[in-house]
Each structure stands twice: as C-alpha cells, then as structure tokens.
Amino acid sequence: MKRPFASIKHLSQFPEEEEEILFSVGSVFRILDVNDRRATKGHWFVKMMMVENDDDLNELRSQLNQQYSRYGNFCDLGSALIGMSDYDRAERYFQMLLEYTPESKASFGLIPNFLGIIYANRGDYQKAFEFQERALKFRTQESSIQYNQHHIANTYVHLGAVYHHLGQLDLALKHLLIAVELRSPTTSLAFAYNEIAITYRDKDNNRLALDYFLKALDIDENVLKRDKYHPELATTYNNIGEIxxxxxxxxxxxxxxxxxxxxxxxxxxxxxxxxxxxxxxxxxxxxxxxxxxxxxxxxxxxxxxx
CATH class of the missing domain: 1.25.40 (Serine Threonine Protein Phosphatase 5, Tetratricopeptide repeat)
Structure with a gap:
C-alpha cells in the first residue's frame, strides 16, 4: 500500500461519536456520491473511494506533467501560475527571472515569451508584442536556431495572436502560417490552427476558417481525450457552430x-x-x-x- 492509513478513534475527543481516520499526505479519493442529509441529519454525506493505481488518474498525472513540467527549469512554476490565471504572481516571478538569468543560458528565451503571454492574457497587446519580439530575436540567433526550433515556432504562434488582436490580420496570418511550417509542438499547433481560423473568420473567409477550426478540434480531442469536459473543447465547438x-x-x-x-x-x-x-x-x-x-x-x- 503506497498511502497507508490508520484509525485514531482512541485519540479523538469524541471517541463514541466519530470514527476518525488519519490518511497519509498525498492520498487521493474518487467521489462516488454526494447526498444532502441536512434536513434529517444536519450534514452532507459524501461517499468516496481511495485511489492508488487508477488509469484515469495516471493519465491525468501524465497530462499535468506534460503541461506544467515540460521545460525542466524554473519556468515550470511560472507556467503553472499562468495556467491558474494568477497573472500578477506570474509576472513578478518572470520579471525576477528576467533580471537574474544570464542571456547566455539557452532557456533565457522562454522568459520574455512567457511575459508576452501574460500581457496578452491581460489585454496589453502592445507590451505582449514587445516581449514576443524580444523572445524571437533571442531564439533566432544563429548559434541557437537548431536547438530552439520548436521554441521559435511557439513564439511565431504568439506573435501571430498578438497581431490579430492589434487588428493586423495579414501579419497575423503570416506569422501563424510560419509557425505551422516550422512544425510547432502539438499544443501550440492546435493554438495556431485556432488563431488562423479566427483570423480567416474575421476576414470573412468562413470556408477556410472551418477547415482550420476542424484541424484544431482534431488535436484538442486527442490531447484532451481524458477530459471530455475541458473548457477549451467547449470554445472550439462553439466557434465551429458559429461558422x-x-x-x-x-x-x-x-x-x-x-x-x-x-x-x-x-x-x-x-x-x-x-x-x-x-x-x-x-x-x-x-x-x-x-x-x-x-x-x-x-x-x-x-x-x-x-
């Protein structure tokens, strides 16, 4: 048993009324049923089962590891903060990294990229553009182009998205299509397809918009196959319905x-x-x-x- 547990009834202040159990830190439970018994018992009744080796849980762990532990450096924490929409702390964290990380480090280009993402999520697209441009300049240095190929593609995706928000649709398409040609990582490719679709929609080209929305949906359904109620899927379905x-x-x-x-x-x-x-x-x-x-x-x- 990976997560042992034991009865502490004999240590309880209410040994006759409560069957207290002490569980190990990190124990995970699957909720089986929730029953409102406030009218008769004065409390809620929740039935749960301890989970140790569970395919769904292992798949979720794997998905979270891929999403928030893919950089293998200090950027993982900031990425998780962005995923939580905690943009204030994420900004402070990446500004600190920007100040103390030497540009000689290969991972330096991630920092302005993440700051650009933060400002874009806040709606400050001019500042987002400045940081994405800085990230692209760093990543396209001759000595690091090969190593940073997928990072370069990712930066083009976010630059394209920023151009779209700034109303420069042709420049948005140019950068997004470059990202696709550079073979972005899977999640970035889905984002690129989605942004291309939205840009074509705004240019009143609904046929091409539909094609790219369907490409994005195909990736999203595979990446999020264990989370069929993920909000990104709802957004994509809604966009396709609109087209x-x-x-x-x-x-x-x-x-x-x-x-x-x-x-x-x-x-x-x-x-x-x-x-x-x-x-x-x-x-x-x-x-x-x-x-x-x-x-x-x-x-x-x-x-x-x-």
Whole structure:
C-alpha cells in the first residue's frame, strides 16, 4: 500500500461519536456520491473511494506533467501560475527571472515569451508584442536556431495572436502560417490552427476558417481525450457552430453548440454569460430551421442566464 492509513478513534475527543481516520499526505479519493442529509441529519454525506493505481488518474498525472513540467527549469512554476490565471504572481516571478538569468543560458528565451503571454492574457497587446519580439530575436540567433526550433515556432504562434488582436490580420496570418511550417509542438499547433481560423473568420473567409477550426478540434480531442469536459473543447465547438451557422449549415451548427452546451453544463469552468451565448445561438438556429418550440425554449434559457 503506497498511502497507508490508520484509525485514531482512541485519540479523538469524541471517541463514541466519530470514527476518525488519519490518511497519509498525498492520498487521493474518487467521489462516488454526494447526498444532502441536512434536513434529517444536519450534514452532507459524501461517499468516496481511495485511489492508488487508477488509469484515469495516471493519465491525468501524465497530462499535468506534460503541461506544467515540460521545460525542466524554473519556468515550470511560472507556467503553472499562468495556467491558474494568477497573472500578477506570474509576472513578478518572470520579471525576477528576467533580471537574474544570464542571456547566455539557452532557456533565457522562454522568459520574455512567457511575459508576452501574460500581457496578452491581460489585454496589453502592445507590451505582449514587445516581449514576443524580444523572445524571437533571442531564439533566432544563429548559434541557437537548431536547438530552439520548436521554441521559435511557439513564439511565431504568439506573435501571430498578438497581431490579430492589434487588428493586423495579414501579419497575423503570416506569422501563424510560419509557425505551422516550422512544425510547432502539438499544443501550440492546435493554438495556431485556432488563431488562423479566427483570423480567416474575421476576414470573412468562413470556408477556410472551418477547415482550420476542424484541424484544431482534431488535436484538442486527442490531447484532451481524458477530459471530455475541458473548457477549451467547449470554445472550439462553439466557434465551429458559429461558422456552420454563417454557412447556413444549421443542423451542424446546432450539433456543435449542443456539444459546447453539454461541456459548459457539466464542466467546472462556466459562467452565465457562456451559457447565455450558447442558448441564444441555439435559439436563433432553431428559428432558422422553423423548430419554434426549441427556439423559444433556448431563448428563454438565454434570458434566464444573463
């Protein structure tokens, strides 16, 4: 047994009322059932099972290791902070690394790249552009090009995204397509495809937008196969539904939006605004296909979630 446990009932202040168990640090439990017994017993009843060797859990550990332990250096902590949307601490951390890390280190280029990501997530696209440009300049130095090939591709992806937010769609496409040609890492490639799709959508080229959204979805479904309620999947389904609607493929649109809605309802990350938007889209689509009852029901849900 990797995580032993023992009864400490004899040490409890309430030995007759509580069956206290001391579990090892790091013990993991799977929640089997949650029952509200407040009306009769005055408490909630949660049934759990200790998990040690579990395929789903091992897959999740592997996925988290790949996501937050892929750099093998101090950048992993900052990457995790960004993943938690803790941008203030992430910024302070990477600014500290920027100050104390010598440019002779091969990993130095990661630092301005991450700072660019932080500023982009905050909506400060000019500052994001400056740091991504700095990262690209470092990574394209002749002595380190071969070593940094996938990092260069990743930087082109984020530069393309920044150009898109700055309204420079042609430059956005140029940088994103370079990233694809350089064979970005899988997760960056999905992000690149998604950004290319959004850029084509904003250029009113819905056919190409759909092609690239589907490419992004194919990668996302494989990478996130153990997490079918991941919010990124909901976003991609929603985007594809929007494009299908523009192309008057209303049945396809409603199918993708239904998938997006299921993820938003069952996942752990959803807002009323997210739900309202999807319900609204479904309501309009059902109206176009003359399914009036479904249209009214979804519009009502949209208003209820605003």
């Amino acid at each position: 299908c609607s523009h192309l008057c493929a209303y049945d396809d649109a409603s199918n993708y939006w239904t998938h997006a809605l299921e993820i938003r309802l069952k996942g752990i990350v959803a807002t009323h605004t997210d739900l309202a938007a999807i319900y609204h889209n479904l309501g309009v689509t059902y109206l176009e296909t003359k399914r009036f009852y479904k249209s009214i029901r979804n519009v009502h849900e949209s208003l209820r979630n605003r």
